[in-house]
Amino acid sequence: MxxxxxxxxxxxxxDTLSPAKIKQILExxxxxxxxxxxxxxxxxxFDNELSATVLGKLLxxxxxxxxxxxxxxxxxxxxxxxxxxxxxxxxxxRLTPQKAPRYSRAVLETLAIIAYRQPVTRGDIEExxxxxxxxxxxxxxxxxxxxxxxxxxxxxxKPALFATTQTFLNDLNLRSLEELPPLEEMxxxxxxxxxxxELPFEETATPAS
Amino acid sequence: xxxxxxxxxxxxxxDSADIHPVARICGEPLMEIPLDLYIPPDALEVFLDTFQGxxxxxxxxxxxxxxxxxxxxxxxxxxxxxxxxxxxRADQLELAAEYLLMTxxxxxxxxxxxxxxxxxxxxxxxxxxxELVRRLLEYEQMKNAALRLNELPQAERDFTTARIWIxxxxxxxxxxxxxxxxxxAWITILTRAKVNRHHQIKRETLSVRAYMSxxxxxxxxxxxxxxxxxxxxxxxxxxxxxxxxxxxxLAKELLVEITQTETFGMIYVRPTDATQFN
Numbered sequence: 001m002x003x004x005x006x007x008x009x010x011x012x013x014x015d016t017l018s019p020a021k022i023k024q025i026l027e028x029x030x031x032x033x034x035x036x037x038x039x040x041x042x043x044x045x046f047d048n049e050l051s052a053t054v055l056g057k058l059l060x061x062x063x064x065x066x067x068x069x070x071x072x073x074x075x076x077x078x079x080x081x082x083x084x085x086x087x088x089x090x091x092x093x094r095l096t097p098q099k100a101p102r103y104s105r106a107v108l109e110t111l112a113i114i115a116y117r118q119p120v121t122r123g124d125i126e127e128x129x130x131x132x133x134x135x136x137x138x139x140x141x142x143x144x145x146x147x148x149x150x151x152x153x154x155x156x157x158k159p160a161l162f163a164t165t166q167t168f169l170n171d172l173n174l175r176s177l178e179e180l181p182p183l184e185e186m187x188x189x190x191x192x193x194x195x196x197x198e199l200p201f202e203e204t205a206t207p208a209s
Numbered sequence: 210x211x212x213x214x215x216x217x218x219x220x221x222x223x224d225s226a227d228i229h230p231v232a233r234i235c236g237e238p239l240m241e242i243p244l245d246l247y248i249p250p251d252a253l254e255v256f257l258d259t260f261q262g263x264x265x266x267x268x269x270x271x272x273x274x275x276x277x278x279x280x281x282x283x284x285x286x287x288x289x290x291x292x293x294x295x296x297x298r299a300d301q302l303e304l305a306a307e308y309l310l311m312t313x314x315x316x317x318x319x320x321x322x323x324x325x326x327x328x329x330x331x332x333x334x335x336x337x338x339x340e341l342v343r344r345l346l347e348y349e350q351m352k353n354a355a356l357r358l359n360e361l362p363q364a365e366r367d368f369t370t371a372r373i374w375i376x377x378x379x380x381x382x383x384x385x386x387x388x389x390x391x392x393x394a395w396i397t398i399l400t401r402a403k404v405n406r407h408h409q410i411k412r413e414t415l416s417v418r419a420y421m422s423x424x425x426x427x428x429x430x431x432x433x434x435x436x437x438x439x440x441x442x443x444x445x446x447x448x449x450x451x452x453x454x455x456x457x458x459l460a461k462e463l464l465v466e467i468t469q470t471e472t473f474g475m476i477y478v479r480p481t482d483a484t485q486f487n
Contacts, residue, residue: 032372082372083369084371089369101365101366102366103359105355108356108359113351115358116351128347129262130311130348173362189349189353
């Protein structure tokens with residue numbers, strides 16, 4: 001992949017760049033970029049002459065400046081990126097007739113097991129869920145770029161080990177796996193005498209709207 | 210139909226506080242009759258899709274009836290579970306296999322609990338239900354985690370990455386190759402071919418397309434290959450020419466990418482489908 005960020009030409013040395021100008025550059029580059037850009041990549045814009053701390057501060061300022069907008073600047077696993085605010089999505093959806101995928105419980109549970117227990121084999125997932133994992137489930141997650149094979153367990157059959165990807169974190173607005181919602185304590189599960197969630201029957205009573 | 214009317218009629222009763230428990234399980238009052246034992250026939254399909262498997266069904270029964278998960282009344286649970294499975298067997302035998310396995314396990318646990326076991330009284334961990342409880346809790350933990358994971362904002366569903374339109378992003382950057390470099394490489398190959406020239410006279414039918422396929426096949430599995438390596442040292446002049454033409458043709462059809470990072474540097478040829486993966 002060729003570097004999408006060509007360094008500034010020598011006319012614009014750092015001396016002539018005011019913080020406001022730097023913010024403009026960051027803004028333009030982040031809006032033009034295909035993927036989130038990490039600070040290390042952004043530093044290359046300025047021939048590495050700006051420290052990560054300075055850039056971080058300017059990015060924070062830039063984020064502040066965009067708060068009154070339909071767009072927000074966020075920091076995810078892959079770096080910084082602009083994205084639309086959550087409240088905008090219903091209107092964006094009206095532009096495109098096709099709906100974003102909603103995943104079945106089978107897909108979501110499989111994803112949860114891979115996210116929290118990774119790396120896991122298909123057998124590990126089946127052990128926890130108590131049912132076979134359909135190939136289509138793993139395929140859906142792989143196609144989305146959320147999981148991939150990171151190796152094979154050294155047991156007969158050499159089953160593939162699945163793990164979540166950086167795309168998974170990016171797409172869920174997370175910077176690292178530590179930011180995943182914490183697992184419930186076993187103790188609280190044991191003590192929960194009331195069903196906290198809606199009963200499954202009622203869940204399907206309103207089909208994917 | 211009549212049943213569901215009954216169910217409706219019962220709801221206000223259950224909500225009122227001063228009703229008597231219909232049964233007691235482990236001393237705990239059971240306030241409502243297990244309505245879910247009755248499944249209307251048309252609900253069966255919904256039912257099959259609703260539960261993720263035997264563990265999910267068991268959890269539902271346990272939570273629905275507020276059963277103590279560390280002290281599961283096996284007889285009650287097994288009875289209810291089997292009522293569901295019987296319904297399923299009537300319709301979808303294939304799916305019922307995993308559920309049947311669980312039935313066997315439940316009955317085994319139940320029967321082991323019935324057997325007098327005076328010696329094991331001290332060892333608490335030999336509760337035959339322990340492994341089942343462990344699996345149920347582990348599954349419930351993941352099931353709840355999945356729900357919470359789904360609540361996180363999700364790209365494309367809850368937000369979209371913002372990007373401004375940039376013209377040059379739309380055109381594929383073409384491989385940059387200096388004419389002289391190619392010519393130089395060409396002469397090197399010709400010289401090499403000359404050294405290996407032999408005089409066996411034989412008419413060879415060569416086709417550029419065939420060589421194109423061969424080159425693609427050679428490239429498969431490689432990220433990139435050195436330009437020179439595409440030419441067999443034993444190749445005749447004609448073969449060298451055809452191979453060279455084939456490389457050019459492949460580049461023209463965007464099936465390969467020819468790159469050279471520095472002047473006089475190594476020229477690399479790589480299949481374009483490989484670049485898509487990187």
